[in-house]
Amino acid sequence: MQKLHVNGIICLLCSVLLLSGCSNPTPAATPEPTATPIPATATPVPPTATPLPPTATPEPSATPTVEPAPPPAPGVSLPDDWVAFSDEARGLVIHHPAPWDVTRPDADKLAELFAQAGDSVASQSLQAILRRLTTTPGALDLFAALGFLFDDPTIDNNKFVSNFTAIVTPAEGLTLDAYVALVGAQLGSLDTVSMQSAQVESGLRPGGLDVASLRYTVDGAAIYGLPDGAQIDGWQVALYDTGAERLLILSLTAADENFPALEEVFREMIYRLTFE
Secondary structure, eight states: OHHHHHHHHHHHHHHHHHHHHHSSOOOOOOOOOOOOOOOOOOOOOOOOOOOOOTTOOOOOOOOOOOOOOOOOOOOSSOOTTEEEEEETTTTEEEEEETTSEEEOOOHHHHHHHHHHHHHHOOOHHHHHHHHHHHHSTTGGGGEEEEEEETTOTTOSOOSSOEEEEEEEEEOTTOOHHHHHHHHHHHHHTSTTEEEEEEEEEOSSSGGGOOEEEEEEEEEHHHHHOOOTTOEEEEEEEEEEOTTSSEEEEEEEEEETTTHHHHHHHHHHHHHHOEEO
8 A cells, every 4th residue: 555655656746747637727818618629720821813924834843732641540449458437426537547546546545645745845836836736726636537557567667657637627718728838837937847838739539639739758756756867748738628627637657668659549538438
């Protein structure tokens, strides 16, 4: 149980940054949230026809439109070794590989984890976020799932346990663009975190629906007591429920050498999850 507690702290430290960044957005006039549409490819309107000299009628050369290649969609069939984690109260179903240990966190246990983490984390900004979470009524109830990959035989380094979290929070008018700006700024302000990208992406969900996507790296030595130079890679996405009233925030973290293989798993999880 102590191992789960220690790795739970590791997992939650990155996820709380998201909650801190997206809760209580600035009450500016913001349109009602709607599922972010996929913009249609812009077709330029041809200019007003200009008469050409009767002696020159060259054929217009076609200018090809280069479309970015979409990311490959997951396979049609669910992999044989995948199972489902369900949270009926939230209408959330997360499909994941069977070796992952996925649980529904209890708010009291989370408070205990944050208290332990506050004593061991050197970063004052992280300590402030932990204090904010434990003193804000209902904040810990937003955590919907914790997932851990203990003792993975396919990876070289188990000193940091690969993990993911799921948080469900009211959208409250927060657009995906605003989410990217708020959380990207929050993460980028931490001296132990380096932002790699923060943008709205399409193609990760069925039908090409947009998600907010943030990638970052964490100084593993400064936060988790790993050897000097150890780097933790993270990928966080946020997406709406079907009514655009709530945001589901998913966060995956893993040691940098283990992250590439897990990124494909996480991409499959994002594509297949349901959130009503």
